[in-house]
Amino acid sequence: MSTFLALFRRQWAAYFFSPMAYVCLTVFLAVSGLSFVGVVMRSFQDNLVAGDLLFGSQFFWMMALVAMALITMHLFAEERRSGTLETLLTAPVTETQIVTAKFAAALLFFMLMVAPTTLYLPVLLALRAGIGSVEAAPLLTGYLGLLLVGAFYIALGVWVSSLTRNQVVAAIVSFALMYVLFYSEYITYFVRNPVLGAVLNSLSSIRHIMDFSRGIVDTRPIVLYLSGIFVCLFAAVKGLEARKGS
Amino acid sequence: MKENTTEQAVGTRRLWLWRVHPWLSVLLAVCLAAMANFLSERHFFRRDFSEAQTAALSDRTKRLLDQLPFDTRVIVYFRDQDDLVRDVKNLLREYAYASRRVKVEVVDPDRDLARSKDVAVKYELTEANVVVFDGGGKTSFVEAGDVAEFDARTAYSGQPARMTLFKGEQVFSSALLGLMQTNRPVVYFLGGHGERSPDNYDPAAGYSSLVRRIRNEHMDVKTLVFGQEPSMPADLDALVIAGPRKTFVEAELNILKRYLEGSGRLLVLLDAGTEPGLDALLADWGVTVGHDRVAGLTLTGNELLVRDYGDHPITRTLWNVATLFNSPRSIQPAPSREGRWPVPTGLTSAREGTAGVPADRPVAVPLAWCSERGWAEMTPTEQPPKFDPATDRRGPIPVAVAVEKGPVRDIQVEIRPTRLAVFGDSSLVANGPLSAGYNPDIVLNALNWVLGRDPLLAIAPREPRYVRLAIGQGEVQTVFWLIVVLVPALAVFLGFWVWIRRRK
Incomplete structure (x- = not known):
C-alpha cells in the first residue's frame, strides 16, 4: 500500500508541476461555466429537466473528452520517451501498482477539475432565491454518471498511453476512441445489423448520461463501466509485463 | 548438435509463449467482461429517483407488457428537432427495458433517408412525427398530437411550446393493447333523431374527428337507425346517442330499456334546450336530466369551464385538465333519501359516496360539475345568464354522470354489469373543440369505461417537471x-x- 501511495503521490505532484494541467483545468472550467450560463439563460424557454443544466450541453462533454485525453496522454508515453519507464519497471514495484497509481492520480485530477461545477447551481440559487427550484436527485445521479464515464475513459487513456511513446499520438487515439464510444448511438444510423446496433446502443455513453441526468440509476451501465475500467487497466498491466519481459 | 537444436526450439517456444501470454490474458479478461455485461443485460436493476418519475412505468403497463404474446417493433418516426422526440424516445426505451418482446427503432426522416423511405412506404406514412406499433400481424399508429398537451399561450407566441401534460404511457399502452386484442369492439352511433353524425365533417356539428380518435383506439364505428334493424345488432358492444333533437317514440324507448336491462352499454350526450324524451328511461337508472342550463366559470360567455371531477375511472386521468362544455344542461344522480347526490365536493371516493347500495341497484356517480360559484340557470334562454336566488340553483351542479349496475358476483358466475355514461352537452366533442385540442379525454375515457376497457383509464398523464429559472x-x-x-x-x-x- 505504501508503494502504491508513493507512486500515486509522485504522479499527483507531476500534474501540478505541468503547465498542461493548468491549461486543461482553466479551459475546461471556462467552457463548462459558459455552457452552464448558456443553458440557464434558455431554461425559461426550453423544456429542460434538472440534469440538463449541468450535463445537457454538448460543449461540456466535448471539453470533458478533450480534457480526459490530455490528462492521460503523458502517463506512460512521456515515461517511455524520456526513458524513465525502464527504471520504474526495474524498481521493486509491481506493474499493477504502477498502473493503478497512475489511474488513481488521473481520476482524482479529473474529479478536481469537475468539482467546481458542483458550486454552479448553489451559487446561482444563492444569488437570487426564488428564481425557481431544481430537483436534487437527477443532479446527484448525473454526477454518478459523470464519475463512471470519466473513470472508464481515463482507464482507456491510461491503456492507450501505455502503447506509444508519443504523447500527441496517445491523445489523438484516446480522444478518437472516447468520441466513438460516447456517440456510438449515432453510428446505428448507418448500421443495419440489429445485433451490432444493440451493442452500439448499449455502449453509447451519451445515452447513459441522459439516463443518469434524468435521475435514473441502472445497473447495466455501471457494470459496463466497471468492467471496462478493469479490462483497460488489466491490458495496460499486461502490456507493461510484456515490455518488461522482452 | 541435435541437443542444441532441441534446446533452441524449446527456447523459441517459451519466448513465443512469454510474448503471447499477456495478450491471451487480456483476451480472457475481455471475455470475462463481455460475460458480465451479457449477464447484467439479463438481470438488471433500474430505478428512477426523480420526483417526476418520467421513467417509471405504471403497474398496468408492466402487466400488459408481461402478457404481450408476440414480438413488437416500435418505430419512432420523428424528426430530431421535434419538442416531443426526447420524451417519446425515453419512454419507449422503458417499454423495451421492461419487455424483451418490444424492440424500438428511431427513424429520423431528415437524417436516415433510406430507412425513412422504407418505413414511409411500408406503413403508408405521409407525414413524420408518428409512432408505429407493428406486431402480431397488425399495426397501430400514435400521432404526436395525441402524446402531449401544450400550453396554448406559448404555442402561438413563437417560443418553444411548453408541454403541460405528457400522455405517452396511456396512448402507447393503448396502441399495444390494440395489437393484442383479437376482436375490435364495435361502437354504434344511433341516428334518426337528429343526432350528430359520425360522417359529418362540419366543425360545429360533425363528429368525424371523434370517430377518427375512436378508431385510433382500436374500435370499429357503425351507425344504427331503429326501424331499419328489427333488434339491436349482434356485434354491438356499445351504443352512442349523441345530441338527439327529436323525441324518441315509445317503441324505441322500449328497445333501449330492454338493451340496458340486458347488460347494455350506453353513452348519451344530451344538449340543453332539446326534449328527446329520455328523462324517464334515464331516471330508472338513477340519472336526473335537468331542464336548465349550467353557467359558471367561462371565458367568452357561452362555454362552461369544468375543473372539478369525481373520483371515477373515467376522470382519474383528468387531473389538472379543464373540460369545456358548451352551455350544458345539468345531469345529476337521482337524489338519495337525504335528498343529496352522492359525491358533493372534492375528489371523494365514488365508492364512499355509494357505500351501502346493493350491487343489483344502479349506482350513479357524478363525473364532473361546475364550481360553487356556478349555478343551474332555470331560464336557459336568458342572455347573459344571471343568478336568480329565487329560481336558480347554486353550484356545484353536475354535468355528467356515470352509472353502473352490478357486477353481481356469485360463487361460479359473474353477471356483466350495465354501464351508462350521460353528458349534458354533445358539442364538447364536435370537430371544432377537438381540433383545438380540447375535451377528447373525458368522452373517450367514458366510452372505454362503458366498454369495460378500464385498465387504460388508470394510466394517468404526467406533468413534466421542467426547470424554469427566471433569471434577469x-x-x-x-x-x-x-x-x-x-x-x-x-x-x-x-x-x-x-x-x-x-x-x-
Whole structure:
C-alpha cells in the first residue's frame, strides 16, 4: 500500500508541476461555466429537466473528452520517451501498482477539475432565491454518471498511453476512441445489423448520461463501466509485463 | 548438435509463449467482461429517483407488457428537432427495458433517408412525427398530437411550446393493447333523431374527428337507425346517442330499456334546450336530466369551464385538465333519501359516496360539475345568464354522470354489469373543440369505461417537471463573472503560484 501511495503521490505532484494541467483545468472550467450560463439563460424557454443544466450541453462533454485525453496522454508515453519507464519497471514495484497509481492520480485530477461545477447551481440559487427550484436527485445521479464515464475513459487513456511513446499520438487515439464510444448511438444510423446496433446502443455513453441526468440509476451501465475500467487497466498491466519481459 | 537444436526450439517456444501470454490474458479478461455485461443485460436493476418519475412505468403497463404474446417493433418516426422526440424516445426505451418482446427503432426522416423511405412506404406514412406499433400481424399508429398537451399561450407566441401534460404511457399502452386484442369492439352511433353524425365533417356539428380518435383506439364505428334493424345488432358492444333533437317514440324507448336491462352499454350526450324524451328511461337508472342550463366559470360567455371531477375511472386521468362544455344542461344522480347526490365536493371516493347500495341497484356517480360559484340557470334562454336566488340553483351542479349496475358476483358466475355514461352537452366533442385540442379525454375515457376497457383509464398523464429559472440580465452578468471568469482565473492563479514557487 505504501508503494502504491508513493507512486500515486509522485504522479499527483507531476500534474501540478505541468503547465498542461493548468491549461486543461482553466479551459475546461471556462467552457463548462459558459455552457452552464448558456443553458440557464434558455431554461425559461426550453423544456429542460434538472440534469440538463449541468450535463445537457454538448460543449461540456466535448471539453470533458478533450480534457480526459490530455490528462492521460503523458502517463506512460512521456515515461517511455524520456526513458524513465525502464527504471520504474526495474524498481521493486509491481506493474499493477504502477498502473493503478497512475489511474488513481488521473481520476482524482479529473474529479478536481469537475468539482467546481458542483458550486454552479448553489451559487446561482444563492444569488437570487426564488428564481425557481431544481430537483436534487437527477443532479446527484448525473454526477454518478459523470464519475463512471470519466473513470472508464481515463482507464482507456491510461491503456492507450501505455502503447506509444508519443504523447500527441496517445491523445489523438484516446480522444478518437472516447468520441466513438460516447456517440456510438449515432453510428446505428448507418448500421443495419440489429445485433451490432444493440451493442452500439448499449455502449453509447451519451445515452447513459441522459439516463443518469434524468435521475435514473441502472445497473447495466455501471457494470459496463466497471468492467471496462478493469479490462483497460488489466491490458495496460499486461502490456507493461510484456515490455518488461522482452 | 541435435541437443542444441532441441534446446533452441524449446527456447523459441517459451519466448513465443512469454510474448503471447499477456495478450491471451487480456483476451480472457475481455471475455470475462463481455460475460458480465451479457449477464447484467439479463438481470438488471433500474430505478428512477426523480420526483417526476418520467421513467417509471405504471403497474398496468408492466402487466400488459408481461402478457404481450408476440414480438413488437416500435418505430419512432420523428424528426430530431421535434419538442416531443426526447420524451417519446425515453419512454419507449422503458417499454423495451421492461419487455424483451418490444424492440424500438428511431427513424429520423431528415437524417436516415433510406430507412425513412422504407418505413414511409411500408406503413403508408405521409407525414413524420408518428409512432408505429407493428406486431402480431397488425399495426397501430400514435400521432404526436395525441402524446402531449401544450400550453396554448406559448404555442402561438413563437417560443418553444411548453408541454403541460405528457400522455405517452396511456396512448402507447393503448396502441399495444390494440395489437393484442383479437376482436375490435364495435361502437354504434344511433341516428334518426337528429343526432350528430359520425360522417359529418362540419366543425360545429360533425363528429368525424371523434370517430377518427375512436378508431385510433382500436374500435370499429357503425351507425344504427331503429326501424331499419328489427333488434339491436349482434356485434354491438356499445351504443352512442349523441345530441338527439327529436323525441324518441315509445317503441324505441322500449328497445333501449330492454338493451340496458340486458347488460347494455350506453353513452348519451344530451344538449340543453332539446326534449328527446329520455328523462324517464334515464331516471330508472338513477340519472336526473335537468331542464336548465349550467353557467359558471367561462371565458367568452357561452362555454362552461369544468375543473372539478369525481373520483371515477373515467376522470382519474383528468387531473389538472379543464373540460369545456358548451352551455350544458345539468345531469345529476337521482337524489338519495337525504335528498343529496352522492359525491358533493372534492375528489371523494365514488365508492364512499355509494357505500351501502346493493350491487343489483344502479349506482350513479357524478363525473364532473361546475364550481360553487356556478349555478343551474332555470331560464336557459336568458342572455347573459344571471343568478336568480329565487329560481336558480347554486353550484356545484353536475354535468355528467356515470352509472353502473352490478357486477353481481356469485360463487361460479359473474353477471356483466350495465354501464351508462350521460353528458349534458354533445358539442364538447364536435370537430371544432377537438381540433383545438380540447375535451377528447373525458368522452373517450367514458366510452372505454362503458366498454369495460378500464385498465387504460388508470394510466394517468404526467406533468413534466421542467426547470424554469427566471433569471434577469443583472444576475446573468454576475453569474458570468463568477463562474466563467473568476473560477478559471483561480486555476490560472494557482498555476502561476506553483510556477513561481518552483522557480524559487
